Amino acid sequence: YHRLSIMSTRYSRGYSNNENKCLKKWNANGKMREKSLTMDTLNPQVKAVEYAVRGPIVTKAGDIERGLQQVTTTYLPIILTIHINTSCLYVQVVALCSFPELLDSSSFPEDAKQRARRILQGCGGQSLGSYSASQGVDCIRQDIAVYIEQRDKGVPADWDNIYLTTGASDGIVSILKMLVSGQGRSRSGVMIPIPQYPLYSAAISEMEAVQINYYLDEDNCWALDINELHRAYQAAKEHCHPRVICIINPGNPTGQVQSKKCIEEVLHFAYEENLFVMSDEVYQDNVYSPDCQFHSFKKVLYEMGPEYFNTVELASFHSTSKGYSGECGFRGGYMEVLNLDLEVKAQLVKLLSVRLCPPVSGQAAMDVIVNPPLPHEPSYLQFHKEKRAVLGALAEKAQMTEQILNTVPGIKCNPVQGAMYAFPRIFIPPRAVEEAMSLGISPDMMYCLRLLEETGICLVPGSGFGQREGTYHFRMTILPTTEKLKVLLEKLRDFHIKFLKEYASLEEPKR
């Protein structure tokens, strides 16, 4: 098994490298000069962090792309990064804000200039180059509040509850950080969906909180089942203090869109059990299934009446990185936090102020996202044409991905109702499972490594997101162009069939 030994060597690169462990030198006084920071003395919480989205597979893919690693067969660099060919308006406004002399140029539409002028007026020194307030630029926070009110059909939004963040991740980590306390059985527990976006599990590890898994129902299009929430909560109560429930809607990596009824159930549950609610709604503009609609947790909470709306603590998160813009490099985002205790709010502002402010260009990009052009503005037609094109293509690719994957024997894919990913279940033959175990890696990791080496396609193994034991998945974005995605799905199908055949032809594993 030459191939396997290669794989095993490669996988271990940088992960179990011991060559410098014994680097000790004698210093002037005859004492040993050891490294002060080794795997033995590293913060154990840092060691515990796992983050598959940028894990070994993606590192390896990057190495391959940069020619640092050779692949054994035909090489096709399809590394699925998030990038959308985005509307002009975002980048026009950011360019204008960055270099305001361009405001005199006739090559920009007037509405881009108006937006840029408004943002600059809110910035210190009228420049993106100054720090902003820690909560973000006031006028951008006001625009966000207006956006939320419109999105939620008039549910009131107070810009004092809006905080600009460095992508959504920054906000999520900040809120979690506030909620972690206690020791032993009173240590804070954080309920997260499984499968989940691994930022949650990474932050929980780093903060030494207790991760409480509630499993999404794969047989029911990854829906959230309220009985499973109760089960997970009751079981966790035995050994920790459940304080927060996190929901990702639309789901990452699972792509489901939650029904209004289900959101009501979650909010009622949070109300009854005194949980803080964190709703990750970064894919709110990415809903493709005609049967589905995005409902914000806030709007549903409002409709449940003041008894709920005035009490349940809810933080919801949005970002510039998804939607139909995909401006992830600017690291823009915001959170809206409802019903926060006033003293705690001052603590939150203090905590956020330690990082001074979120990148101001990301704040500017966020402003355009919540403030798209109106019918009378010059950018309107172009912007909405681009938006329709991006969302239309994503909807088409969501459907195509599901369909093609479901033609492959041993792959079963739920509908991609929203977000940007398919998360199909894959059958891995017992012989392959055993082989992976003997290499000390998870079977879906081995699957994805082989896929990368043999086809250049970079997918993230399901084990990085969490999955029911004995099931295997991968996450795949639907972001390449339709043509490219089709080629890619076909290559994937061929690989999968070959993989199944290869392991079926091997003798049965000994038990």
Next chain:
Amino acid sequence: YHRLSIMSTRYSRGYSNNENKCLKKWNANGKMREKSLTMDTLNPQVKAVEYAVRGPIVTKAGDIERGLQQVTTTYLPIILTIHINTSCLYVQVVALCSFPELLDSSSFPEDAKQRARRILQGCGGQSLGSYSASQGVDCIRQDIAVYIEQRDKGVPADWDNIYLTTGASDGIVSILKMLVSGQGRSRSGVMIPIPQYPLYSAAISEMEAVQINYYLDEDNCWALDINELHRAYQAAKEHCHPRVICIINPGNPTGQVQSKKCIEEVLHFAYEENLFVMSDEVYQDNVYSPDCQFHSFKKVLYEMGPEYFNTVELASFHSTSKGYSGECGFRGGYMEVLNLDLEVKAQLVKLLSVRLCPPVSGQAAMDVIVNPPLPHEPSYLQFHKEKRAVLGALAEKAQMTEQILNTVPGIKCNPVQGAMYAFPRIFIPPRAVEEAMSLGISPDMMYCLRLLEETGICLVPGSGFGQREGTYHFRMTILPTTEKLKVLLEKLRDFHIKFLKEYASLEEPKR
């Protein structure tokens, strides 16, 4: 004392607001619905964080500026934020990278376009809008390595050791996070200068590490005294495990520039005691005293010989936010980490990857900072004229600030050798000290609050940075224009004299 009661009320606003503490509601089942997150259930580490640079004084100044708070006397909004009227080239390159269609415009110099093209080629999808690698864009890391080699007169720099960060703060927090471990007497101790930039103390509180203070020598221009390092280390060893030494050079808030000899002593000490060295060099371009010169810790380490250069673990930090550019809103920065254990390095990359990537526009700005125009390039003359003007004005203001402050009875200011701040010692009369104590605030906080209310000048009290007990200071930036700064210093002088007179005329405090 009407004034004081106002001050006291204002100070308490948002800091001891108890009005919503009793917000309890009965839920449907007759249970109480309490807030899940209150001061009692907040993460105690978050509560412990202090961050004066954006503390109550700055919050209050912002409220005044936005008309949310009235001031009793003439109002003059001099809130000293960091903003430098910066060179075109930075913002031109960021604008070009943001909106690459501008590359066809004739209104940009060719060298700005070349830089933008090079950066874009290194970016995913040739766009600032995509995530970059977690360590940053490769070609920018390469440019940084070249810059460091030139700065350090040929000391080799490997771009594999360079990590782009979200401002310098992000890098500092990430490195500290790796180094914190152990419990009780083996808990990690972090040596920091006093006075210090409060990011350090805030991060230490948040991570529950042990803060080890070494005091800078105010009587000797805030120099670092190696005997004081030994004293602090030996004392700390009794109750924790000192693992890191942090140095800020040039100093924030103290403005001193470290001599080469002193850096050698620190590095020798770190070598002997097996400490990880963190050198915060964000003000490396801000040296004004003709007698002083910036020496990087790395260069000095190199000159101490391979025994040191190949063993001492050193992380040094730089940023787009200072220097002669002051592009703080872009949140650009980098760190170079030497002699890191290879396995630990993989852990660092993993940790950084959880936040996906630093803002790509900040990375682009960093690239221009390390890659200024060369003599044959069209932007050269303009750029260097601007650079000289900015640094010349800062040097002039550094001197003027020291001189004017030293004419005021009861204020004593060390030379502002570098960085962007004066940190003068102020005499606060015993009666004023007692009054502050009775209000439950530090005397320099009371001083700065009154200064803000009576003159609109916003300074940060020394207690936010740390100071020897019984001494009082404030931090003041030298960033306003020369004319404005002069007016400001005169107003400050008048205030100080009035303040002294007022408290001298009061009866002596009863003891």
